[in-house]
Amino acid sequence: MRFNKLDLNLLVALDALLTERNISRAGQRIHLSQPATSNALARLRDYFQDELLIPHGRQLLLSSRAQELIAPVREILMRIDSTIATQPQFDPTDTMRKFVLLMSDFSAAVFVPALIERLYNEAPGICLDLRLLNERPLEQLEENEVDLLIIPSQYVSEHHPSTPLFQEVYMCVTWESNTRIQNELSFDDYVESGHVAGSYSVNNTKAPAFDSWFLERFGVKRRVEVSAPTLSALPQMVIGTNRIATVHRRIALQAAKTLPVRLWTPPIDIPTMIQTLQWHKHRDTDPALQWLRQQALKVGGAI
Known part of the structure; x- marks a missing residue:
């Protein structure tokens, strides 16, 4: 199909080329051979009268025109997917669809098991691809790599x-044989002790935001002595030390069942953490995704 002399099939190739900036990877992404992908790039260059991808050593760099095309091309393809490719009706009992969910290990531990159980009973054909948060969750959402x-x-x-x-x-966790904190956890104890903290990046922002909030609120920076890319394993990391871990309440309660730790109410008022469900704006009316969001909200309201 052509529109204004452009073969619309080339838009898929263009999106892959602009994303991957590599002919071989772009071809793999859209299931084309390298020669076929190279041919598509040649036709695109001819149509736009622009190099689009410029050889630079072993790399391909985007031209100014190519950079301008990234967002509108992706927007067009997302609209096509959401308005034409999506089925108008959805029967949860008769679907084999797969959904990709991106989340922290905390959500994977406390939320996902109940969601899996619900989906198993309501829509046994649904498959979930669960992935841990990384540095570019919103980019993956924009690129249609994740559903939620x-x-x-x-x-x-x-x-x-x-x-x-x-x-x-939040709750605070210490080793049960901590020599500094035995009867109560004071603000001074909290500030002067070493801390074990989760550390990961979201959209090039260091997380969790708790540390920046703490510094702004009290003018004191926690002394983080152990930084780990996890939330659920933090209680284990205080054992044998006088350090403190400030963790989500569900993680703390679970840890107290099996580990030699003590739990404390934080000596400061820490803002409640709100876990949020987000999806692409062009998938808002996707019946299957609407149904999945409803199930997720029912589970979230019950845990």
């Missing part, structure tokens, strides 16, 4: 719809 994000409210994009999923408060 489960992220703290401070990281949601204002350009896409979202809704609160569930809330969580």
